[in-house]
Amino acid sequence: MAVFIPALIVLATVVAMEWVAWASHKYIMHGFGWGWHRDHHEPHDNLLEKNDLYAVVGAAMSISMFALGSEWVMGEGAWWPATWIGLGIMAYxxxxxxxxxxxxxxxxxxxxxxxxYAKRLVQAHKLHHATIGKEGGVSFGFVFARSPAALKAELRRQREAGIAIVRESAGA
Structure with missing residues (x-):
């Protein structure tokens, strides 16, 4: 039983991080944080992208949780679940x-x-990259992906409504 609760916290954190990633991707990366994310949507030959700075933000979240859960850092004020949350963020x-x-x-x-499912993930993310610019788009998550047919239909709807500019090669 001593392992069950920490394992549950890690698993719940991994699942919650998909929602955090989805919301961050949709509202931050394709919003006010587009300056860091833009190069991820543009062709380049660089080893690194500004977009990789978001990984540093995720690492800082994990490290912060490890610190909050550490008696070495926090003393008696350490919050033990934070260590397992930090591990879940790191796993995600x-x-x-x-x-x-x-x-x-x-x-x-x-x-x-x-x-x-691996093919479905690749297809869903390629459809995410089917739009030009930060407006509109589909499939903002990274681990859970809707069916490509549903995503294509959503892209078609966005294009027809003038919400998104969709690349012709996307088939939407």
Whole structure:
């Protein structure tokens, strides 16, 4: 039982981080934080992007939680769940790095899935990149992806409503 509660906190944090990532991506990265995120949507040959600064923000959130949970840092005021929340944030960051940067954008390894959920993640994120600029768009999450057909229909609706400029190659 001593392991169950911490494991539950880590798992709940990983799940919650997908919502945090979705909201941050939709309202910050495609909002006032577009200056850091823009180069992620534009072709370039650079090893790093300004967008990678968002990973530093995520790391700072995790480190802050580890500090809040540490008696070494906080003394008797340490809040024990914070350590496990920090671990959940770190785990989500690792998942994000492997899925988004590795699988979808092929920054670390070259593998193109032919079927299954991995293919759906790649398709959903490619549809996210189908818009030009920060307006409109679909699929702001990183680990949970709606069906490509539903995302294409949403892009088509946004294009017809004048909400988003969709690249012709997107098929929406």
């Amino acid at each position: 960051g690792l998942i994000y790095t492997l899925v988004h940067d590795g699988l979808v954008h092929q920054r670390y390894f070259k593998w193109v899935p032919k079927s299954g």
